[in-house]
């Protein structure tokens with residue numbers, strides 16, 4: 001675009017926005033920190049302080065239904081999903097206290113620092129195994145061939161999905177994202193909804209199997225709490241959505257991270273800088289664009305009244321580029337002192353329960369990839385394309401060679 005668009009042009013799915021929204025977001029932070037987006041049919045908060053304050057105020061910014069915000073689902077699709085109660089109404093990110101407090105306590109049992117640290121060796125091995133197969137080829141699409149497999153396999157093992165079912169689960173997870181987070185034609189919606197219901201049935205059967213025959217995995221740990229702390233439905237929704245998170249967010253962030261490091265000429269990252277480099281990449285190229293909330297009462301902010309019951313996007317993408325918190329926000333500074341203050345994992349009571357695991361995967365992948373592929377570079381002449389999503393940002397294809 002030659003001239004900067006206006007606030008009313010805010011459209012996270014437009015090509016120009018997906019590729020480089022930052023000059024536009026900078027102007028919005030300055031001129032329209034709170035505005036109505038017709039494309040999203042939601043209000044948008046763009047300043048770091050406002051985004052963080054909204055995350056920290058679950059009483060006025062409710063998470064009820066925040067994850068299933070699709071406005072484009074047809075009645076037929078809604079009916080198909082609704083019959084099966086499959087709107088994830090019991091998922092931990094989709095509820096408020098006191099239900100959230102109870103669910104969060106249960107989930108957190110599986111993400112203790114010790115449990116997370118114990119996954120490092122397994123994740124390193126998964127990366128090494130993959131590289132043993134791919135390195136001799138000298139080139140690959142990073143997204144399809146390098147970025148996903150280790151995270152998908154680690155998440156499957158953590159949950160307790162048998163190896164033979166991994167491909168099925170990954171395909172259904174992709175469908176879920178397409179259905180809820182990017183507009184689809186009506187026929188395709190019904191098809192995707194069918195796939196999603198098959199997926200919920202699958203998880204339902206996995207939970208039943210672990211109830212009978214527990215093992216050392218997340219599903220068994222949560223299943224043991226049924227009747228006491230959790231309901232069967234809550235456990236099914238929790239497992240379905242952790243599989244979504246684990247399968248997709250980390251590989252997306254890794255794709256953004258590798259792309260940024262290669263473009264900045266910062267590859268391979270020296271081991272002592274990997275931790276901060278990963279944070280700076282999350283700040284500047286976050287895989288999560290933000291979170292949705294519903295206002296429970298009228299909220300007045302910078303003279304604008306957001307009415308009660310409105311949908312609001314807390315733009316963490318914009319917050320990560322807020323010049324009042326991150327000086328020279330468009331510059332990539334591998335040793336930026338406050339890089340980790342980004343809000344890509346959210347903030348407050350819903351702060352990502354998998355953040356430590358996500359960070360561990362990013363650091364480990366950068367360490368192994370840097371050591372095994374020190375000459376990694378973008379394939380010349382190839383164009384990087386991005387996925388379309390309301391909540392996520394990541395390359396759809398990233399051709400690399402070494």
Ligand code: HEM
Pocket residue numbers: 063066092093094104107155242245246249250253287288290291292343344345346347349350351352353354355357358359
């Ligand atoms: C780089 C990778 C990741 C990113 C960018 C990310 C981002 C986020 C964000 C922004 C939230 C807050 C949602 C809200 O407030 O509405 C969140 C919550 C959550 N994340 Fe992550 N996440 C990542 C990795 C993971 C992983 C690996 C897991 C699990 C294996 C996970 C599981 C969850 C769960 C269960 C919640 C809900 C917590 C709650 O509502 O209390 N995430 N994540």
